[in-house]
Amino acid sequence: MKTSLTSRMxxxxxxxxxxxxxxxxxxxxxxxxxxxxxxxxNMDVLKGNMLNExxxxxxxxxxxxxxxxxxxxxxxxxxxxxxxxxxxxxxxxEQSFSQIFHIHQRWxxxxxxxxxxxxxxxxxxxxxxxxxxxAYEISKxxxxxxxxxxxxxxxxxxxxxxxxxxxxPSRKKNMNNVFSQKRPLxxxxxxxVDDVITTGATANHACQVLKSLNPDMHITVFALAISRPHR
Ligand SMILES: [Zn+2]
Numbered sequence: 001m002k003t004s005l006t007s008r009m010x011x012x013x014x015x016x017x018x019x020x021x022x023x024x025x026x027x028x029x030x031x032x033x034x035x036x037x038x039x040x041x042n043m044d045v046l047k048g049n050m051l052n053e054x055x056x057x058x059x060x061x062x063x064x065x066x067x068x069x070x071x072x073x074x075x076x077x078x079x080x081x082x083x084x085x086x087x088x089x090x091x092x093x094e095q096s097f098s099q100i101f102h103i104h105q106r107w108x109x110x111x112x113x114x115x116x117x118x119x120x121x122x123x124x125x126x127x128x129x130x131x132x133x134x135a136y137e138i139s140k141x142x143x144x145x146x147x148x149x150x151x152x153x154x155x156x157x158x159x160x161x162x163x164x165x166x167x168x169p170s171r172k173k174n175m176n177n178v179f180s181q182k183r184p185l186x187x188x189x190x191x192x193v194d195d196v197i198t199t200g201a202t203a204n205h206a207c208q209v210l211k212s213l214n215p216d217m218h219i220t221v222f223a224l225a226i227s228r229p230h231r
Contacts, residue, residue, distance in 0.1 A: 019031035019034055020081060020090075020092050020093050020096050021034040021077040021080075021081065021096070022034050022077075028095070028096075028099055029092045029093070029095035029096035029098075029099055030096045030099050030100075034077065035099065035103070038072055038077075038078065038100065039072050039073035039075050039078065040071065040072055040100075040103065040104075041070050041071060041072060041073065041226070043069060043070075043104065043107040043111060044107060047111070048067065048069060048107065048110065048111025048112070049067045049068060049069070049111070050068040050069070050070055050226065051065065051067065051068050056068075056226075056228065059228070060197070060199065060200030060204075061168075061171070061199055061200040061201045061204040062200045062204055063204060063208075064204050064205075064207035064208040064210075064211050064219070065200070065203060065204055065207050065219060065221045066218050066219050066220065067111075067112075067218075067219070067220040067221070068197070068200075068220075068221050068223075068226075069108070069111060069112055069191075069220055069221070069222045069223075070197060070222075070223045070224070070225065070226040071100050071101060071104050071223070071224055071225065072100060072224065072225045072226075073225060073226060073227075073228065074196055074198075074225035074226055074227040074228075078100075078224070078225050079225070081093050081096060081097075082134075082195055082196060082224065082225060085097075085134060086130070086134055086195075087130075089130075089131065089132050094137055094141075097137075097138060097141055097224060098141045100224070101141050101142065101145055102145070105145050108142070108145055108146055109145070109146060112146050112191060112220055112222065113189055114146065114148050114187075114189045114190050114191040114220060115148060115187035115188070115189050115190065116148060116149060116150075116151040116153075116185065116187040116189075116190045116191070117139045117142055117143050117146075117148050117149065117150045117151065117190070117191045117193060117222075118139075118150075118151055118152065118153055118154055118190055118191065118192050118193065118206075118210070119133060119135040119136040119138070119139040119150065119152055119154075119192075119193045119194075120135045120154065120156075120192065120193060120194040120202060120203065120206055121133065121135075121152065121154050121155055121156040121179070122135075122156060123156045123157065123158060123159050125159060126156075126159060134195045135193050135194050135195055136150070136152065138193055138195060138222075138224055139193045142191065142193060142222060146191075148191070151185070151187075151190075153181055153182050153183065153185055154179050154180070154181060154182070154206055154209065154210075155179065155180050155181075155182055156178060156179055157177060157178060157179070157180065158177075158178060160174050160175065160178055160202070161174060171199060171201045174201075175201055175202070175205040178202075178205060179205060179206050179209045180209060181209055181210060181213055184213060184214075185210070185213070185214060185217075187217075188214070188216065188217055188218060189217070189218045189220075190210065190217060190218075190219055190220070191219075191220045191221075191222045192206050192207060192210070192219055192220070192221050192222070193221075193222050193223070194221065194222075194223045195223065195224050195225070196223060196224065196225050196226070196227060197221070197223045197225070197226045197227070198226075198227045203221045203223070207219045207221065
């Protein structure tokens, strides 16, 4: 009796933990039901590279990308979580991304072989208004799982409009001189990290900048989600 009264009092004092996707009670950021329903991408089927799928390779700007590793499709609830995270920086949502990566861990360790992790940067203006870079936070979770250090070697010089709203020539013009590399890199295998892949233009341009100084570099682009309207 005494124990049940104590535990009831404790449970009333502790804040309730709710799933970030369905708001039901849970032990983790995402509940077991939502985790089971997530639109995971099976990287084993794709041999660790989404560019092995012709329809995906043809729909993306990916000339300078050697390998594309993505954890989930950019659909509900991942889409909502990513956009909420960008504007709130909620720790619980960040923890849900770690849960997603944890499920991918075996595939990541099998297919991603890198000496450095390079987050896609935000411009100083965007960073000062948002206070954090979502690609850097995703890089931290990835770094723990594949045991490679983060090296924020890229700089973003200007803001760019949403790539998806532009046609291909405008995207190319839009990406002119957006990124530069702070210093030479000794690594030959790196991972470039972004939150969402839509047209591939941003990640592809980052890879182009890295390869302009080191043409033999092998670059894996890693993203939490991919938007594939053709599917
Ligand atoms: Zn849930």
